[in-house]
Structures are given as structure tokens and as C-alpha cells.
Amino acid sequence: MKNNQKNRHVYWNPYFGGFLLGILILFTFYITGRGLGASGAMKSSVVAIVDVVAPTHAENNAYYSKFVGKDKSPMNTWLVFEALGVLIGAFLSGGLTGRISWRVQHSPKITSKRRLVFALGGGILFGLGAQIARGCTSGAALSGMAVLSTGGFITMLAIFGSGFAFAYFFRKNWI
């Protein structure tokens, strides 16, 4: 227990983590011919919820209708199973190092409420952007770069370029 408390914020060497992640991406391409993803599972969840609540609306909407149909289930996709795995894997890692607890993590200079409001707003922006660019940091940028996709490089540069450009406006939340 004492050992766990001491290790709460001790993370892997970033080059070690990056190396393993790179090997995993390579392995994923070798097995499946495609890369990793994360936002795809959240899109599938939204499509599935809309399909249950308002099935005719889902059929008539030009975007939802791409993913629902007679023999298509929005939740039975590779990315949804992969996202379930991510939750399990992160839970195992957090559990082994004693990092699991209910909390709102924020800078001591701001309130929890402010943190949650910005988290919600940031999520909305990220969700919207990930649909426009057809993938997020994992699916478009990281997996795209592994096969030298032009779009992957452009998305990566746009995400981090814009992050640095907007960082000034959000500095109070972090530093």
C-alpha cells in the first residue's frame, strides 16, 4: 500500500512507452491491415443511441444511415471492441500502480466546476473535429503516419499547430 502511494505518479520512460506503442501499431497493421482508433467507438455509440431512440430519423439522416442498416449493427465493429480493450488495459495498468480513484483532476488555481465545463467544451470540439477529419489523434494522425498517409501528416500538424496557437487562451487552466 505504501509502495503504491509512492508510485502514483511514476510513469514509464516516454521512449519506452513510445517504443511499445510503435510495436503495437506495427503488429496491428501486420494482423489486420489497418491501424488503431479511438473516436470511432464513440461515433458508433452515438449512432447506436440515435438508432434506438429514433430509428426512422437515423435512417433518413445522411450521416447515420451510412452506419445503420438491415444487417449492419453500429456496435459490432472492430473499433468498439478495441475501445473496450482500451478500458480494460488502462484499468489494469491503473490498478497495478494504485492510480484508480474517483476524482476531478485540475490545476490548484481553478475550481472543479471550471475544469468540468472546459472538459465538456473541449470534448464537443474534439468530437466535431474528429468527424470532419475522419479520425482523431490515433486513427488519423498516428495510424496515418505509420503508412506515410498525407492526410495523417496534415491532421497531425493541424492538431498540434492549433493546440500551440490556442494554448495562450487556456493557460490559466493548466499553469
Add this chain to the structure above:
Amino acid sequence: MGPLIPNGVIPADWDSIIAILIGIVFGFVLESSGFSSSRKLAGIFYGYDFAVLKVFFTAALVSLIGMYYMDYLGYVDVSQMYVHPTYLWGAIIGGIIMGAGFVAGGFCPGTSLCAVAIGKIDAIVYVVGIMIGVFIFSELFFLFQPLYEGSYLGNITVEDSLGVNPYWFIFTITIIAIISFAVSDIIRKRNKKIFY
């Protein structure tokens, strides 16, 4: 020869099992690298923690170099891989919006899932936000459709668009990565330490 599932070496029935196993490793590596902490992730934008740069760039290069080695040695055919398609303006504008969301919320989708798994309430709110964002996009799809489907350039690689030799391109990015790692260490030492 890889990829194994599309070429029928591993039966497609294994797809979902393999997806969960790959996800478990993905989540474990991200969480162990500290990517479940929004304050650590945001550090890259303020120069107090460069874990994102180091993990992300290292991962991209290891997979890229590995891919081209395996192609060279005949274990995979890189031309059979799924190349993320390029919709020029969608990639740029979508990326800019994601960047703003990243620095405002402190997560990207993959890292927010890791943080949800260890009980971060801000990450749960963030995931709800992503789903609202997807919902807004879908409901207003007629507005975004020209951007979403326009400026389509195909499943192109930098080899096609820049006309460069892929091996030299990979070598150049590797040099850029090593320089950026060294510069990031200098910047971090100059900034005051942030504890979180």
C-alpha cells in the same frame, strides 16, 4: 505474408477477439505512459512536460521504420495497407478544431478512455462532450457535407504528394525527431516545474 486477416492467414472470426487484445495493450501502454492525466498531456503546449511529443513521435517512427523494414524483407506488402484517405480541407479544419479541443479539455479520445477507466470524472465529462460533438456533426451533416466530402485526393501517401523517396523521408523525420527531443529537454529545464 501480412496483413494476416485480409490475406486469410488468420480467419476473420478472430477479428473481434484480436481487437479486444490489441485494445488492452493499447490502453495499458497509454495509461502506464501517463496519458490518463490531462495535466501531463497539456504539458506539451506549455513546455513543462513533453511526454506527448516523446511517446507520440517515438511510436510513429518505430511503426514507420518497422513497416518499411518488414516490407523490404517481404513480411508485409506496404501497398496492401489501409492508407487513411486525404480530404485536404477536412484534415486541416478538423485538425484545427481538434487542437482547440485538446488544449481546452486536456485529452484526445484515446487518452480520455484511459482516464475514464481509472475513474477521472473530468474524462467522463469529456467523453460525453465528444459524443455531443459527434451528435452535432451528424444532425448538421448537410452543413458539413461539402467539407467532409470535398477536396478528396485519394488514399495518397507523402510519396505521391511530395514525390520524395520514402526511405529518405523517414530518415529526415527521424533526424527531426531526435533534434526535437533534445530541444524539448532544454525547454523543460528552463520552465518552472509543475507538480500534479
